[in-house]
Amino acid sequence: MAGTIKAIRGMKDILPPETGRWQLIEQVAREVFDLYGYQEMRLPLLERTELFARSIGADTDIVAKEMYTFADRHGESLTLRPEATAQVVRAVLENRLERGFWVKKYYTIGPMFRYERPQKGRYRQFHQINCEALGTDAPELDAEVIFLLVDILGRLKIEQVRLLINSLGCPECQVDFKARLSLFLAAKEGWCDDCRRRRDTNPLRVLDCKSQRCQELLRPAPMMRDCLCEACAGHYARVLELLGRAGVAFEEQPRLVRGLDYYTRTAFEVAAVGLGSQDAVAGGGRYNGLARDLGGPDLPGLGFAIGEDRLVEILPPDCGQGRQEKIFLAALGTAAREVALALLQELRQQGLAGEMDFDDRSLKAQMSLADRLGATYTVILGDQELAQGQATLRHMATGEQEQVPLPDLAPRLLKR
RNA sequence: GUGGGCGUAGCUCAGUUGGUUAGAGCACCGGGUUGUGGCCCCGGAGGCCGCGGGUUCAAUUCCCGUCGCUCACCCCA
Numbered sequence: 001m002a003g004t005i006k007a008i009r010g011m012k013d014i015l016p017p018e019t020g021r022w023q024l025i026e027q028v029a030r031e032v033f034d035l036y037g038y039q040e041m042r043l044p045l046l047e048r049t050e051l052f053a054r055s056i057g058a059d060t061d062i063v064a065k066e067m068y069t070f071a072d073r074h075g076e077s078l079t080l081r082p083e084a085t086a087q088v089v090r091a092v093l094e095n096r097l098e099r100g101f102w103v104k105k106y107y108t109i110g111p112m113f114r115y116e117r118p119q120k121g122r123y124r125q126f127h128q129i130n131c132e133a134l135g136t137d138a139p140e141l142d143a144e145v146i147f148l149l150v151d152i153l154g155r156l157k158i159e160q161v162r163l164l165i166n167s168l169g170c171p172e173c174q175v176d177f178k179a180r181l182s183l184f185l186a187a188k189e190g191w192c193d194d195c196r197r198r199r200d201t202n203p204l205r206v207l208d209c210k211s212q213r214c215q216e217l218l219r220p221a222p223m224m225r226d227c228l229c230e231a232c233a234g235h236y237a238r239v240l241e242l243l244g245r246a247g248v249a250f251e252e253q254p255r256l257v258r259g260l261d262y263y264t265r266t267a268f269e270v271a272a273v274g275l276g277s278q279d280a281v282a283g284g285g286r287y288n289g290l291a292r293d294l295g296g297p298d299l300p301g302l303g304f305a306i307g308e309d310r311l312v313e314i315l316p317p318d319c320g321q322g323r324q325e326k327i328f329l330a331a332l333g334t335a336a337r338e339v340a341l342a343l344l345q346e347l348r349q350q351g352l353a354g355e356m357d358f359d360d361r362s363l364k365a366q367m368s369l370a371d372r373l374g375a376t377y378t379v380i381l382g383d384q385e386l387a388q389g390q391a392t393l394r395h396m397a398t399g400e401q402e403q404v405p406l407p408d409l410a411p412r413l414l415k416r
Numbered sequence: 417g418u419g420g421g422c423g424u425a426g427c428u429c430a431g432u433u434g435g436u437u438a439g440a441g442c443a444c445c446g447g448g449u450u451g452u453g454g455c456c457c458c459g460g461a462g463g464c465c466g467c468g469g470g471u472u473c474a475a476u477u478c479c480c481g482u483c484g485c486u487c488a489c490c491c492c493a
C-alpha cells in the first residue's frame with residue numbers, strides 16, 4: 001500500500017503462526033533454566049552508553065559503529081542495548097546480588113539492537129535468550145553452562161549443529177599471544193585488505209578471516225593454545241574433559257575468537273547449517289574480568305546468548321503449532337446469542353476454549369467460521385433448539401449431529 | 417560502510433521484442449444450499465506495474481537517479 005507507514009529497516013513484525021514457535025522456544029528455555037537453578041531478570045532496553053563502551057570494548061565493531069546511541073533530553077548519552085551480558089553484570093553489581101558464596105544464575109530474554117546492514121538471520125532488532133552465571137572460575141561451571149545450552153537445543157530437536165570451543169586465555173596469556181601473533185602477521189605479506197587493517201586494530205580477528213588465502217598464510221601462525229599459561233591450560237583441559245565425559249560432542253576450534261573484548265578463557269559457539277552465512281545460533285564464553293572493569297569486585301563468570309530469531313529459523317517446521325481443542329457456538333437470533341454467550345463463558349471458566357460470532361451472520365457463514373477457527377465441535381442454537389431447551393451438537397470432522405438438552409451441554413463437552 | 421540480485425493484486429509469480437481493457441494460482445467476497453463448514457462448479461472484488469526524472473508519437477517494458485527488499489562482504493546471536 002503506497003503511502004502507509006512501514007516498519008523501519010531491519011525490524012520486523014513477528015506474527016502468528018510464527019509467534020507459536022517463539023513461545024515454544026521460550027517455554028522450553030524457561031523450563032531448562034529452572035532445572036539448572038536460574039532465575040529471570042527483566043532489564044531495561046536503554047543503558048548509559050558508557051556501560052557498553054567499557055565492557056564490550058571501545059574499539060570493537062559493536063561499540064564503534066553498530067550501536068543505537070543518542071542524547072536524551074538532558075544531554076545524557078544513552079544506548080539501546082546491543083547485548084545483555086554487560087547489563088546483567090551491571091544489574092548484579094548495582095543490586096549487590098554478587099554477595100554470597102554460591103553461584104548466581106540469571107537469564108533474561110528480549111530484544112537487542114545493532115545498526116548493521118540487515119541480511120538473512122541478521123536484523124537491527126533481534127532477540128536473545130541470555131544465560132549468565134557468576135561467582136566461580138571453576139571449570140565445572142563452564143561445563144554446566146554448556147550442558148544447559150545443549151539441553152535447550154536438544155529439547156527443541158535442533159539437529160545439525162556444531163559446538164565449537166576454544167580458550168582465549170587470561171589477559172596475561174593474551175598479551176603474550178598478541179605479541180607473537182603481531183610479529184607473525186607483520187613478517188608475512190599477502191594478507192587481504194581487511195586483514196591488513198586488522199593487523200593493527202585487532203590482530204585476533206585475522207585468525208577467523210574467511211579468505212582462503214589468509215587461512216593458508218595462517219597455517220604456521222602461533223596458536224592461542226600454545227600461549228596459555230599453566231592455569232589457563234589446565235582450566236581448558238578440564239572443561240573439555242568434563243564435556244567429553246558427559247558425552248557432549250564438540251569441536252576444538254583454535255581459531256575461534258569473539259568480537260567482544262571481555263571474554264577470557266572458555267569461548268564457544270554453536271553453528272547451524274541452513275542459516276546462510278549468519279550461522280551462529282548461540283555464542284558465549286567466560287568473562288572473568290568484566291565485573292572489575294565495571295568498577296565492581298573480582299567476580300568471575302560466564303554465559304551465552306542464543307539468537308532467538310535464528311533458532312526459530314532452524315526449528316523443525318511442525319513445532320509450535322499449538323493445536324488447542326476448541327468449540328464454536330453458532331447462534332441464530334438475539335435470544336439464542338444470549339444463551340450461547342452464557343454457555344460460552346461457562347465453558348471458558350472450566351478451561352475449554354471457544355468462540356462465537358456476534359454479528360448476526362447466517363448459519364452458513366458461522367459454520368464456515370467454525371471450520372476456519374479449527375473447532376472440533378460446533379453447537380448450533382436457533383429458535384427450534386431454544387424452544388425445546390436443546391442445542392444441536394455437531395462434530396466437525398465426521399459431521400455427526402445430535403440433540404443435547406441445554407443443561408447437559410457443558411458437562412458433555414467438558415467430559416470428553 | 418562495500419558489492420550483486422530483485423521491486424507487477426493481500427501472498428507466490430507470469431507478461432509486454434515499447435502500442436489500446438495487465439494475467440494466473442492461492443487467499444478474500446458472493447451464488448449453487450430461504451438453518452449446516454471443508455471438496456467441487458459459477459461469478460465478483462482487488463493493480464498510480466515502488467517513487468522521481470529522461471528518451472519516445474507512445475514507457476509497466478529502455479536509460480538514469482532514488483527508495484525499499486534481499487543475498488553476500490564486514491561483524492555477530
